[in-house]
Amino acid sequence: MNNPLLKVPEAKQQVVMRKTRQEYIAQTALLKRRGDYLPHYDYFLDILSLRAEPEKFRQKINRPVAALNCLQAPLEIFDALGFVPYRFCSSTVSGQDVAASRLPALACPIIKSSLSSFLMGDSIESLADLTVIAGTCDWMVRFPELLEAHGGKIHFMELPHIKESERGRKRWIEEIYLLKDFLEKESGRKMSRRNLRFSLEKYAAARLALRNLLEARSRKEIPALWCMIMTNALMMGDVEGWTSNVNKVIQAQSGRLCCPEASVFLAGSPVMFPNLKIPQLLEDAGIHVAADELCTSERILAGVPLAEDNSEYALLKALAEQYHLGCSCPTYADNERRLDNIMAIMRDRNISGLVLHILKGCHPYDICSFKMEQVLRENGFHFLRIETDQSREDSKSLLLRLEAFSAVIQ
Amino acid sequence: MNITNLRAALQLLFFAVLTYGGRAGLRLGHALPCFSCPYVSGCAGQCYLMALQNSFWGMEMPLAAIFTSRGLEALLVLTGFLLLTLLLGKIWCGWICPFGTLQDWIAALRRKLGIRESQWSWMQTDRLKPVKYAFLALLLVIPLFIAHMGLHDDFTLPFCQMCPAKPVMPLFAGRTDYFSIDTTNSITIFMTSLSMVLAAIFLVGMFFKDRFFCIFCPLLALISIFDRIGFVRFSKNVKTCIGCANCQRICPVDIRSVHTETSKQNVMSPECLACMKCAESCPTDGTLSFQWLRWTLFTSSFAGAIRKLAGGRSR
Numbered sequence: 014m015n016n017p018l019l020k021v022p023e024a025k026q027q028v029v030m031r032k033t034r035q036e037y038i039a040q041t042a043l044l045k046r047r048g049d050y051l052p053h054y055d056y057f058l059d060i061l062s063l064r065a066e067p068e069k070f071r072q073k074i075n076r077p078v079a080a081l082n083c084l085q086a087p088l089e090i091f092d093a094l095g096f097v098p099y100r101f102c103s104s105t106v107s108g109q110d111v112a113a114s115r116l117p118a119l120a121c122p123i124i125k126s127s128l129s130s131f132l133m134g135d136s137i138e139s140l141a142d143l144t145v146i147a148g149t150c151d152w153m154v155r156f157p158e159l160l161e162a163h164g165g166k167i168h169f170m171e172l173p174h175i176k177e178s179e180r181g182r183k184r185w186i187e188e189i190y191l192l193k194d195f196l197e198k199e200s201g202r203k204m205s206r207r208n209l210r211f212s213l214e215k216y217a218a219a220r221l222a223l224r225n226l227l228e229a230r231s232r233k234e235i236p237a238l239w240c241m242i243m244t245n246a247l248m249m250g251d252v253e254g255w256t257s258n259v260n261k262v263i264q265a266q267s268g269r270l271c272c273p274e275a276s277v278f279l280a281g282s283p284v285m286f287p288n289l290k291i292p293q294l295l296e297d298a299g300i301h302v303a304a305d306e307l308c309t310s311e312r313i314l315a316g317v318p319l320a321e322d323n324s325e326y327a328l329l330k331a332l333a334e335q336y337h338l339g340c341s342c343p344t345y346a347d348n349e350r351r352l353d354n355i356m357a358i359m360r361d362r363n364i365s366g367l368v369l370h371i372l373k374g375c376h377p378y379d380i381c382s383f384k385m386e387q388v389l390r391e392n393g394f395h396f397l398r399i400e401t402d403q404s405r406e407d408s409k410s411l412l413l414r415l416e417a418f419s420a421v422i423q
Numbered sequence: 424m425n426i427t428n429l430r431a432a433l434q435l436l437f438f439a440v441l442t443y444g445g446r447a448g449l450r451l452g453h454a455l456p457c458f459s460c461p462y463v464s465g466c467a468g469q470c471y472l473m474a475l476q477n478s479f480w481g482m483e484m485p486l487a488a489i490f491t492s493r494g495l496e497a498l499l500v501l502t503g504f505l506l507l508t509l510l511l512g513k514i515w516c517g518w519i520c521p522f523g524t525l526q527d528w529i530a531a532l533r534r535k536l537g538i539r540e541s542q543w544s545w546m547q548t549d550r551l552k553p554v555k556y557a558f559l560a561l562l563l564v565i566p567l568f569i570a571h572m573g574l575h576d577d578f579t580l581p582f583c584q585m586c587p588a589k590p591v592m593p594l595f596a597g598r599t600d601y602f603s604i605d606t607t608n609s610i611t612i613f614m615t616s617l618s619m620v621l622a623a624i625f626l627v628g629m630f631f632k633d634r635f636f637c638i639f640c641p642l643l644a645l646i647s648i649f650d651r652i653g654f655v656r657f658s659k660n661v662k663t664c665i666g667c668a669n670c671q672r673i674c675p676v677d678i679r680s681v682h683t684e685t686s687k688q689n690v691m692s693p694e695c696l697a698c699m700k701c702a703e704s705c706p707t708d709g710t711l712s713f714q715w716l717r718w719t720l721f722t723s724s725f726a727g728a729i730r731k732l733a734g735g736r737s738r
Contacts, residue, residue, distance in 0.1 A: 177666070177683070179544065179545045182668075206537060213732060214732070214733055217729055217732040217733040218733065220729055220732075221729050221733075224725055224729075315665060315667070316665060316667040316669070316706045317667075317669065317704075317706040317725070317728040317729055317731075317732050318669075318732070319669050319672070319673060319704045319728060319731055319732055320672065320673075321534070321540070321633070321672070321673050321675075321700070322533075322534050322537075322538075322539055322540050323534055323537055324534075324537050324538060324539035324540070325537075325539075326539040327539055327540065330672065331669075331672060334667065334668050334669075334672060335667055335669075338666050338667050338668045339665055339666070339667035341665070349685060350664060350665060350666045350685070353661070353662045353663075353664075354662070354663065354664075354665055356662070357660075357662045357663045
């Protein structure tokens with residue numbers, strides 16, 4: 014950290030870091046005590062927990078790491094240039110007050126938590142070699158400015174918010190090329206078509222594993238909470254290891270029904286390890302998340318980036334369009350398909366209710382919630398809107414509401 | 424076998440049958456809704472466009488001849504064309520047409536070399552759409568001018584004379600003589616020169632742009648008139664489409680409407696070749712489907728799309 018004004022006092026850092034590690038350790042211990050715990054889950058818990066211990070993470074991965082925020086920067090490009098993509102979004106509570114003095118009071122908790130991880134001495138910057146930020150929501154657009162004084166290697170991607178226009182698509186392909194140039198410069202190597210094709214095939218296996226995982230969850234063979242942990246880990250390390258371990262879990266759980274009767278669709282703000290408040294409360298209320306549209310879960314690797322040509326341009330265009338057009342993030346202005354898609358999935362998986370999780374300060378989902386409620390109710394679905402933060406203070410009242418909702422949807 | 428390989432195999436088979444089948448005694452007539460070029464010696468059947476230019480309004484058969492035996496024969500050929508078109512519709516273009524197959528082979532060579540396909544703006548693509556109708560109108564109107572307005576006989580079969588298939592396809596039967604200029608008179612010099620220039624333009628175009636000729640094909644324009652009543656249907660479940668645009672990107676003729684359609688079920692556009700590449704590339708189960716009447720020929724699936732991606736090299 015270059016700017017001494019931004020520096021968090023050493024003593025404070027030590028306290029926050031200790032508390033953050035405790036959050037990870039406590040959540041991991043809690044999960045390992047569950048009756049449905051399998052040793053196969055250790056791979057994912059290890060990957061996720063190492064976020065609090067960057068040095069160990071580095072040793073384990075042993076490759077250059079690129080920190081990123083949202084889903085729009087194609088992971089295959091990072092992989093083709095030798096980087097391990099790592100999602101820097103954070104959900105820890107203990108670090109949030111570090112960033113609070115630099116942000117408005119009602120700032121998104123994920124931004125608070127993520128920013129704090131940059132402000133800590135041994136956090137993200139020692140974990141990642143560079144940072145790539147896609148300008149999705151207003152908070153993320155401001156993020157490079159918040160990190161300005163850091164002096165780290167930050168690349169900002171200007172995300173066209175009207176995605177279906179020709180202009181928007183062309184603009185995004187330009188951004189993808191700029192990302193490629195940035196990564197080539199930082200890695201000191203040129204991207205070859207062969208490497209990119211190889212990465213596409215590697216991620217194709219991950220896409221298939223993710224799909225099978227989500228179907229197993231839909232069949233209630235894999236608890237939603239464990240599924241969330243596994244999908245969280247997809248953007249946090251070695252993709253081949255992730256694919257292989259997910260396939261092992263699916264195989265181990267095949268044919269074993271282990272989830273509550275009532276099923277819902279979970280929409281809204283991202284949920285990420287170690288703060289699993291919402292999926293844990295849903296489970297406590299006897300509700301199984303049979304499908305979701307979270308950017309930390311089902312929406313990762315949406316679609317299949319296919320190109321007819323094997324030219325570099327064709328492959329990059331396929332990736333650009335898949336990650337841009339295939340994403341239903343509510344930050345886009347033209348996002349008409351989102352509600353139709355959600356309802357089609359709900360009908361297909363026989364889900365009668367939707368829980369919309371909104372983190373206080375997460376405005377894009379908040380704004381969309383009114384239309385979502387109206388359309389879902391008009392189409393005969395049950396709808397529950399939960400507005401919360403990452404603290405546990407409102408857990409009891411939320412649980413009561415979820416239990417009532419569970420009774421309604423059953 | 425996936426749809427790409429199946430299509431490639433059938434294209435090869437139809438190319439061989441239509442180009443060389445006549446040598447084995449196969450006679451499929453003059454009503455084929457595809458570019459099975461009549462100038463290929465030993466071809467098994469002939470493109471309907473030649474018969475169309477020779478029909479009632481043409482110089483060889485004035486309207487008065489409609490109730491003669493030749494007139495009835497022309498009607499029979501027209502009926503054959505209509506039946507074949509209704510039965511298979513655009514499948515003639517995407518799966519059977521030998522000239523379409525040749526274009527796919529040329530494009531495959533480009534892909535093998537890793538050369539990117541030429542990219543056109545949406546406006547350029549839209550502006551070129553009417554050209555095929557202009558060609559269709561010309562090939563109907565010029566014979567009328569010959570029959571009734573005194574246009575010179577050497578303009579007979581105007582489209583065939585310009586068609587890039589005329590000099591190119593006979594090469595597969597070992598004939599190079601259509602790659603020459605006919606110096607009989609100024610009209611033949613003009614028409615054969617035009618044919619050579621167009622063949623050269625289209626050959627280069629086919630290398631840099633998938634199905635370049637199909638964008639201008641008057642036969643496609645003619646077949647598409649019967650899309651609504653044809654047996655081959657192309658439908659979309661707009662509720663499940665995630666809008667990833669794989670269909671648009673993969674489409675050899677850059678059709679946008681399949682991607683952009685958000686309300687109608689029927690997405691068969693006049694430009695569609697029914698190659699089914701879009702359905703094969705669509706990653707959502709059952710979103711894009713091709714049907715023959717009530718029977719599903721092919722429907723999109725995640726498994727199919729991921730297999731195509733994992734397989735890597737698409738044709």
